[in-house]
Amino acid sequence: AVTLPLSISDGKWHHVCVTWSTRDGEWEAYQDGVKRGSGENLSAWHPIKPGGVFILGQEQDTLGGRFDATQAFMGDISDLQMWANVLTAHDIYSLASCNSHLSGDVITWSENLVELHGGVTKYPFDPCH
Structure with missing residues (x-):
């Protein structure tokens, strides 16, 4: 398990x-476009198999x-994206500063595709505006 160094x-x-490479298990955590932590050997050579459910x-x-x-997330989430490749530090900074919008090629945020359970409420929101 990894505790992310975020505030x-x-x-x-x-x-x-958060970036992660199955090839070597290297990961990096960014907050607001700034790298806050990194590590290695996190499930190296254990790829995520297709056809699963993302919770x-x-x-x-x-x-x-x-x-x-008691282990449920409490808060707000918007614009979740997931890519099949590791983004560069430049790409991450551009996304964080709203200078670009790269849609994920594995998961792209779409309010039409989100299933809600357990009293979750959906509100329209664009974090860059």
Whole structure:
């Protein structure tokens, strides 16, 4: 497990980006376009297989296990994207400063494709405006 070195509990919107490479297990964590931490050997050579379900905001301790309401995310999330390749530091800074909008090629934020469960509320929001 990795604890990300981020400070996002101040009531403000933040751009967060975490990169990870299956080839060597190297990861980097960025907050508002600035690298805050990095590491290696995180599940190296263990690729994420296609055809799964992406669950956001809830921890699942085992595959197919139950959800625990005490471990649920509390807060706001907007514009989630996921790419099949590691973004460059320049790309991440451009996204964080609203100078570009790269849509993810694995997951792209679309309010039409988001399923809501457990009392979640959906509001229209554009973090760059």
